[in-house]
Amino acid sequence: MDLTSGFEELFEDAPCGFLVTDADGAIRRANRTFLAMTGHRAEDLAGRARVQDLLPVGDRIFYETHFAPLLALQSSAREIAVDFRRAAGDRLPVLLNAVMKGDPGGPREIWICVFAATDRRSYERELLLARQRAEHSEKEARELAGILQASFIPPSLPRVDGLDLAGVYRPAGLGDEVGGDFYDMYETRDGWALVIGDVSGKGAEAAVVTSLARYTLRAAPAREPTPSAILASLHHAVVRERTDRFVTVAYAQVSLAPDGGCLLTLSLGGHPQPVHLTGAGASQVGRPGTLLGMLRRLRLSDVTVEVRPGESVVFFTDGVIEGRRDSELFGEDRMERVLLEARDESAATIADRLLQEVSAYQSGVLSDDVAIVVLKVPAAPVGPDQRDR
Amino acid sequence: MSVLVRNHVKVSGRPDGKPLVFAHGFGCDQNMWRLVAPAFEDAYKVVLFDYVGAGRSDLSAYSPERYSSLHGYAQDVLDICHELDLTEVSFVGHSVSSLIGVLAANAEPDRFADLVLVGPSPRYIDDDGYVGGFSAQDIEELLESLDSNYLGWSSQMAPVIMGNPERPELGEELANSFCRTDPDIAQRFARVTFLSDNRADLDKCRTRALVLQCANDVIAPEAVGRYVHAALPGSELVLMRATGHCPNLSAPEETIAAIKAFL
Structure with a gap:
């Protein structure tokens, strides 16, 4: 076989287009395959056109700002996606691989x-x-989740004379799923109700149950005499829903005492015990009860807690104590330490401090939703005229 | 984070020399000056850097607000000058960096002694009576072109591209790494670059300036170079033999000679 003519034929009829150009892109030679692909004539290219001239303007800018610098910097460029303008006027999408031949300073040419x-x-x-659609949907889902989630939490807790109240909520991860945590505070026949709860699981189905829990808890005090009876009615409502979700709730009936303190009548349905912060320390209050919406036999009780001026009760969801770093949990001991250090602060500061610690413990990304509500009886009674200062 | 790390600043040459800052344009990074900068190290304190969002800068420092106009990029230049306490600065800007240099010099005129503008264009899109060379449609096409060419970028690649000189085995994967960055940032930089209109800033510039104009530059055609020269009072214009938009790579000797003659 004649090598020279064999290579010549390989150059001309290779299964890809070949271009040989000067360092500035001026075309010296184009092979037959390239001519066939683009419909250009050899005599219109060699010595007359630059590669850039065959590109639409957008790609021409890309050529100058990326392709040419790459060739100069590393003598090669790979998988560059551009369109060639064909002789017929339409475009041919192509991928280019190129090498720069010759030494810097000497004559150089580009093989493409x-x-x-x-x-x-x-x-x-x-x-x-x-991908763009997916990113858009993801953004929408996150917004929807945010809006839905926001409806589970009052925009702000009501102002109650003689009480300092604060609630914080932070979703797990990036917040693109609706979590099951909720809290609420509203007026009832006998005073005020403070609830915090957590529906198992996430997403739309959990959101339905969260919604059910919230309106059931709001409506029940009109019919039911005690917090435990209110939780029992929620239990039955969830069971009727035939969902496999269950709910944990801490429900506190809040009555203000004439001497400035307040009385909580507390019932817990499978929910972690709130922490009572006093001058003497921190203690768990309420008697643990059964999860709501799951077990056949309910075990719920009402416990009365007296909260005196200067004291607080901290309600929280399990995302606080079950915050994870590697295999270790944030835990009750760590929570208690944080709360004791903050106990003389305002309700908002106590809540924020705990949230920050839990979040920092998990490097800022929560493994589970976290809701915290702090009820504090201020040491000196706060009147409405002082609060807005 | 220190500005020097944020902008991957490299200082070389004479520590007591007059500062010469080289700034890259849209597309690649400080490597664009690889063939030019060393020629100044015997006489100058040479400063190279990557704008935030380019090369080996700290991508986490990128903020769409700050970099929504060339002023944000000019602030990068000023931050570096402050951090290194540079005065009497000679600034050499390629492509869009020419105008970034003008903005920086306008903000702190006392800090800058000279500007070398390599392939400058104060506005890329044609306007009433002004020929920038492009239509808005062309720029949209560029953005599409960027999209198809940044397909290979992924978040796993990011840390690799951000700099792993100690892992040369990654070299093969990094075929086009000099000109790579987060596609979203590249898109935004392209928009800011090609949709800016800084013609009015030229009139305000009182810093001594050299315009280096290549032949056959599709990005900044000769008419635009002449426009910049006319708009900058007392500027010099050098029409280079070099062709294309990157004389710093294609004709380093000619570029070096022109800069030296001016300085």
Whole structure:
């Protein structure tokens, strides 16, 4: 076989286009495959056109700002996606691989391989569009989750004379799923009700149960005499819903005492015991009861707690104590330490401090939703005229 | 985070020399000056850097608000000058960096002695009576082109691209790494670059300036170079033999000679 003519034929009829250009892109030679791909004539290219001239303007800028610098910096560039303008006026999507031959300072030329990539590029465009759509949907889902979640938590807790109240909530992870945590405070026949709860699981189904729990708890005090009876009615409502979700709730009936303190009548349905912060220390209050909406036999009780001026009760969801770092939990001891250090602060500061510690413990990304509500009886009674200062 | 790390600042040359700051344009990073900067190290304190969002800068420092106009990029230049306590600065800006240099010099005129503008364009899109060379449609096409060429970027690649000189085995994967960054940032930088109109800032510039204009530059055509020269009072214009938009890579000797003659 005649090597020279064999290589000549390989150059001309290779299964990809070949371009040989000067360092500035001026075309010296184009092979037959390239001419066939683009419909250009050899005499219109060699010595007359630069590669850039065959590109649409957007790609021309890309050529100058990326392709040419890459070739100069590393003598090669790979998988550069551009379109060639064909003689007929339409475009041919291609991928280019190129090498710069010759030494810096001496004569240099660029060898370019041109692969037609019509199908691949249109597929890539579809993928790109699909990704953009996915990103858009994800953003929407996050917004929806945020809006739905916000409806489970009052925008602000009511002002109750003689009480300092604060609630904080932070969703797990990136907050793109609706969590099951909720809290609420509202006026009832006998004073005020403070509830905090957690529906198992996440997403739309959990949101339905969270919603059910919130309106059931709001309506029940009109019919039921005690916090435990109110929780029992929620239990039955969840069971009737035939969901496999269950709910934990801490329900406190709050009555203000004439001497400035307040009385909580507390019932716990499977919920972690709130922490009572006094001058003597921190203690868990309420008697643990059964989860709501799951077990056949309910065990709920009412416990009365007296909260004196200067004292607080901290309600929280399990996302606080079960916050995870590697395999270790944030835990009750750590929570108690944080609360004791903060006990002389305002309700808002106590709540924020605990949230910050739990969040920092997990490097800022929570493994589970966290809700915290702090009820504090201020040491000196706070009147409405002082509060707005 | 220190500005020097944020902008991947490299200082070389004479510690007591007059400062010469080289700034890269849209597309790649400080490597664009690889063939030019060393020629100044014997006489100058040479400063190279990457804008936030380019090269080996700290991508987490990128903020869409700050970098929504060229002023944010000019602030990068000023931050570096402050951090290194540079005065009497000679600033060499390629492409969009020319105008970034003008903005920086306008903000702190006392800090800058000279500006070298390599392939400057104060506005890329044609306007009533002004020929920038592009239409708005062209710029949209560029953004699409960026999209198809940044397909290979992924968050796993990011830390690799951000700099692992101690892992040369990654080299093969990093075929186009000099000109790579987060595609979202590249898109935004492209928009800011090609949709800016800084013609009015030229009139305000009182810093001594050199315009280096290449032949056959599709990005900044000769007419634009002449416009910049006319708009900058007392500027010099050098029409180079080099072709294209990157004489710092394609004709380093000619570029070096022109800068030296001016300085």
